[in-house]
Amino acid sequence: MRIFLPLAGGEPNPRGSVLPLGRERRSDDNAGVRTVLIVDDHDGFRHRARRLLEAEGWEVLGEACDASEALRAAAELKPEVVLLDVHLPDVSGLYLAQALSGDAAVVLTSSRDASDFADRLSGSGACGFVPKAELSSDALDALLP
Amino acid sequence: MDATETTEQAVARTLAEAADLRSAYPRVLRLMAEGLGWAFAAAWEPGPDGAPPLRCVASWWEDPTYDPFEGVTCSLALAAGEGLPGRVWETGQPDWIVDVTRDLNFPRARVAKTVGLRTALCFPARSVRGVVAVVELFDTAPREPDVELLRTLTGLGDQMGLAIERRRAEEAAHIGERRNRAMLAAALDAVIAIDHRGRILDFNPAAERTFGYEAGAVIGEDMADLIVPPSLRERHRAGLARFLATGDGPVLDRRVELTGMRADGSEFPLELTITRIDLPGPPTFTGYVRDITERKHQEAELRASRARMVQAADEARRRLERDLHDGAQQRLVGLALDLRLARSRMDSAPDEAARLLEEATDELAAATRELRELARGIHPAVLTEGGLEPALRTLVTRAALPTVLTVAAAVRHAPPIEVTAYFTVAEALTNVARYAEATEVEVELSYDNGSLIVEVRDDGRGGADAAGGTGLRGLADRVAALDGRLDIHSPPGEGTVVRAEIPCAS
Numbered sequence: 001m002r003i004f005l006p007l008a009g010g011e012p013n014p015r016g017s018v019l020p021l022g023r024e025r026r027s028d029d030n031a032g033v034r035t036v037l038i039v040d041d042h043d044g045f046r047h048r049a050r051r052l053l054e055a056e057g058w059e060v061l062g063e064a065c066d067a068s069e070a071l072r073a074a075a076e077l078k079p080e081v082v083l084l085d086v087h088l089p090d091v092s093g094l095y096l097a098q099a100l101s102g103d104a105a106v107v108l109t110s111s112r113d114a115s116d117f118a119d120r121l122s123g124s125g126a127c128g129f130v131p132k133a134e135l136s137s138d139a140l141d142a143l144l145p
Numbered sequence: 146m147d148a149t150e151t152t153e154q155a156v157a158r159t160l161a162e163a164a165d166l167r168s169a170y171p172r173v174l175r176l177m178a179e180g181l182g183w184a185f186a187a188a189w190e191p192g193p194d195g196a197p198p199l200r201c202v203a204s205w206w207e208d209p210t211y212d213p214f215e216g217v218t219c220s221l222a223l224a225a226g227e228g229l230p231g232r233v234w235e236t237g238q239p240d241w242i243v244d245v246t247r248d249l250n251f252p253r254a255r256v257a258k259t260v261g262l263r264t265a266l267c268f269p270a271r272s273v274r275g276v277v278a279v280v281e282l283f284d285t286a287p288r289e290p291d292v293e294l295l296r297t298l299t300g301l302g303d304q305m306g307l308a309i310e311r312r313r314a315e316e317a318a319h320i321g322e323r324r325n326r327a328m329l330a331a332a333l334d335a336v337i338a339i340d341h342r343g344r345i346l347d348f349n350p351a352a353e354r355t356f357g358y359e360a361g362a363v364i365g366e367d368m369a370d371l372i373v374p375p376s377l378r379e380r381h382r383a384g385l386a387r388f389l390a391t392g393d394g395p396v397l398d399r400r401v402e403l404t405g406m407r408a409d410g411s412e413f414p415l416e417l418t419i420t421r422i423d424l425p426g427p428p429t430f431t432g433y434v435r436d437i438t439e440r441k442h443q444e445a446e447l448r449a450s451r452a453r454m455v456q457a458a459d460e461a462r463r464r465l466e467r468d469l470h471d472g473a474q475q476r477l478v479g480l481a482l483d484l485r486l487a488r489s490r491m492d493s494a495p496d497e498a499a500r501l502l503e504e505a506t507d508e509l510a511a512a513t514r515e516l517r518e519l520a521r522g523i524h525p526a527v528l529t530e531g532g533l534e535p536a537l538r539t540l541v542t543r544a545a546l547p548t549v550l551t552v553a554a555a556v557r558h559a560p561p562i563e564v565t566a567y568f569t570v571a572e573a574l575t576n577v578a579r580y581a582e583a584t585e586v587e588v589e590l591s592y593d594n595g596s597l598i599v600e601v602r603d604d605g606r607g608g609a610d611a612a613g614g615t616g617l618r619g620l621a622d623r624v625a626a627l628d629g630r631l632d633i634h635s636p637p638g639e640g641t642v643v644r645a646e647i648p649c650a651s
Contacts, residue, residue: 042475048482055486087470111474133481 019114019129020143021122035059036140037077037104039070039093040085049083049135056137067091074100081140084126086110086117094124101125105144109135149297152180156301160308167312170203173305178205178282181294185211185262185283187218189230190309198222199230199279210260214283217256228252229267233279239268239299241290245283257283264288268298270305277309335434339368341427343385355415355436357408374406389428397421405434414441450622457619468519476512480505528567532557536567537588545578546586546603553591558649565623565647566590566599569631572616573601573643581605581641595650596629601643609635620645 036058040046043065050060061077064070067090074082082104086093094117097106106126114121114129121129128143155176163169174186187204191197201218223231228251233240242265245251246258257263262283270278280302329336335352339345345368348360356372363371369378388394397419405415418433487501520526528536534555541548557563570588577583583605591598609617621631629647 042471044475044479045482048479048486052482052486055489111470111478132478135482136485 019121021108021124021126021128033057033059034081034140034144035061035077035079036081036083037062037064037070037073037079038083039064039067039073039088039096040083040109041065041087041089042085045085045132049132052135053083053137053140058137058140065089067093067096070096071099074104079104081144082106083135083140084108086112094120097124097126101127107140107143148180148182149294152176153297153301155180157304160304163308167202169308171205174203174205174280177280177298177301181282183282183284184208185214186280187215188278188280189223189234190278191234195274195277197225197231197234199234202278211262211283214253214256214260214262217253221252223252229265229281230279233267233269233281234276237269237271237276239266239295239302241266241295243287243289261285266290266295266298268295268302270302270309272306272310274310277306277313280305335436336431337368337372337434338422338429338431340429341385341389343368343382345371346429347431352434355407355434356405371408372405374404374412377404394419394421402437405436413438450625453618454622454626457622465519465523472515472519473512476508476515480508480512483508524564525567528563529560533563533566533590536563537570537590540567540571540574541588544574544586546583548574548586548588551587551589551591553589558597561627562597562647562649565620565627565629566597566645569599569620569624569643569645570601572620576609576616576643577601577603577605577641580609581607583640592649593646595648597645597647597649599645599647602640604640606637607635607639607641608637609633609641617643 034057036053038046038049038053038060040049040063046063046065050063054060061079062073064073067088070082070084070088082100084093084097084100084106086108087110088096093108093110097108100106101124106124108121108124108126108129109132110116110129111132113131117129127145130139130143156173159169159172159176163173170188174188178184178186185204185206187201189199190202191199200222204215204218206212206215221228223234225231226235229240229242229245229248232250242248242251244263245265246254246263248254251257251265262285264284264287265281267279267281269276270280280298329347329349332349332351335355336347336349337345337352338347345363345366348358348363350360352358353360358371369381373381384394384396388397396417399418401417403415403417404412406412414437416435416437420431420433422429422431483501483505487498487505490498490501525536525539527539532555534552537550537552541550558566574586574588577586581603583603585604587600587602589598589600589602591600617631617633624631624645624647627647629645632644632646633641634644635641
């Protein structure tokens with residue numbers, strides 16, 4: 001089954017605020033334990049995201065609190081997924097997503113809503129956006145290619 | 146040539162040559178009296194407004210016998226129709242009295258009888274405005290009316306009228322000129338007159354002050370060379386040339402803003418009105434110039450302060466968004482994740498779920514606290530409800546350093562005044578805590594001359610830069626927007642005094 005959801009516009013989003021970013025995904029390609037790198041400058045969020053995703057069967061390979069650390073960790077740990085905060089202290093997550101998206105599936109996250117970023121998410125190379133408060137294994141799965 | 150003709154010519158010549166009839170009167174009266182054989186002569190004129198009473202302005206006699214008559218003559222003020230001069234004034238016609246001592250309308254009859262004067266004649270001096278003076282002649286012997294003589298004297302009277310009129314016009318012109326001079330000298334605006342070649346004709350004291358030149362040094366000089374900046378000179382000259390050639394003067398008779406140049410070469414903004422002086426001959430122009438440096442400066446400062454206030458408001462909103470995002474919002478995000486995890490653990494690991502709910506409760510309390518702080522920072526509720534005094538008391542209680550609050554009177558003011566006063570204190574206390582290294586702080590609210598005075602004094606290291614911090618600059622703008630002023634006195638090593646003076650008289 002192939003699902004395509006447009007990013008912008010008045011189309012109702014069937015999964016609430018969780019937003020795939022114009023990529024097609026294959027629903028039959030999610031077997032086994034998935035690995036993730038969490039990139040966010042808030043300790044509290046990294047801690048909780050790790051706890052939640054691990055409880056739901058993910059393997060958290062590492063955490064990074066800024067872009068340079070994220071690039072290093074991604075190259076070293078080779079995660080399948082990078083959960084990436086849009087607001088980082090050094091570089092915008094939107095730019096970092098482009099650099100990372102060649103080797104991993106990037107899911108952007110923020111405590112803000114997708115509509116706060118207008119159409120800038122779609123050009124970032126990320127495969128989806130999930131609001132921080134709605135983070136869950138299911139939400140990530142729904143966005144991955 | 147008889148005596149009458151000789152006298153007529155002599156008087157006419159005297160009048161024509163006279164620069165000032167007042168000084169010519171005695172000579173004219175003497176020429177008439179002597180030439181025609183009369184013993185006493187007097188001239189009468191009305192007051193400065195040209196209306197009676199008439200008073201004697203000049204007289205002539207040789208024989209001291211007539212001294213008393215002259216004395217009485219000089220003391221009289223005659224209404225129209227009163228006495229001989231009054232009658233001639235009223236009718237505009239010459240008159241002749243054979244014996245004044247028997248005349249019923251001759252107030253000086255008694256003294257005339259005493260000194261022996263009998264016959265009198267009187268004729269008007271007329272101009273286009275009517276009778277302007279009357280002249281009377283007296284003699285001792287009774288003389289019958291001489292129509293020819295009266296006709297001649299009436300002709301002379303008309304010449305005298307012209308002379309008097311000329312003198313009045315000159316006096317009026319002289320007074321007008323003096324008044325104009327005084328107005329130019331007193332004017333606060335620089336007034337400069339130029340001729341059609343651009344040469345300076347007039348340069349008043351305000352122009353001297355404005356441009357730094359002495360009038361004596363610039364009269365006759367080319368104005369453009371002196372007060373028009375080099376970059377604008379060609380335009381000025383082209384404008385003058387175009388007006389002379391076509392009569393088209395777009396800068397005439399309206400206010401324009403230009404740049405002027407002082408004697409030291411410095412340039413300044415000015416407001417100028419040029420008018421053409423409507424006189425025969427080549428045109429001349431008057432320029433009225435006002436130095437608007439101060440006004441421009443104030444306008445620029447006003448614009449800058451408006452821009453700063455807009456920026457400050459924008460910055461405050463950005464900061465608020467950031468504070469919400471970094472604070473309460475993060476906590477609520479964490480709370481959502483904790484709750485979701487707790488729910489998924491409820492059955493499989495109830496102890497862990499309970500611990501997660503505990504964490505979530507703490508997180509919620511923290512978020513609530515942060516939101517409360519934030520709301521207070523935006524606008525403390527106690528300020529709206531209780532006014533400045535309780536709001537400052539709360540603020541002082543929470544201050545990082547021992548702080549003493551003195552309030553002269555707990556009075557309510559308009560919200561903008563209370564808010565500005567409150568944030569002046571709040572910002573000053575924040576600065577004290579951050580930079581001053583002080584041990585104690587005093588906050589005082591008092592009133593002086595219709596203004597609310599807010600002072601925050603600390604005993605710290607001083608040396609605060611009033612222009613440095615955006616916080617203080619923003620406060621200064623706020624205070625200025627209420628027509629008040631913010632002063633910061635902060636000598637190094639002697640503590641800092643932040644003082645806001647906010648007009649609050651209703």
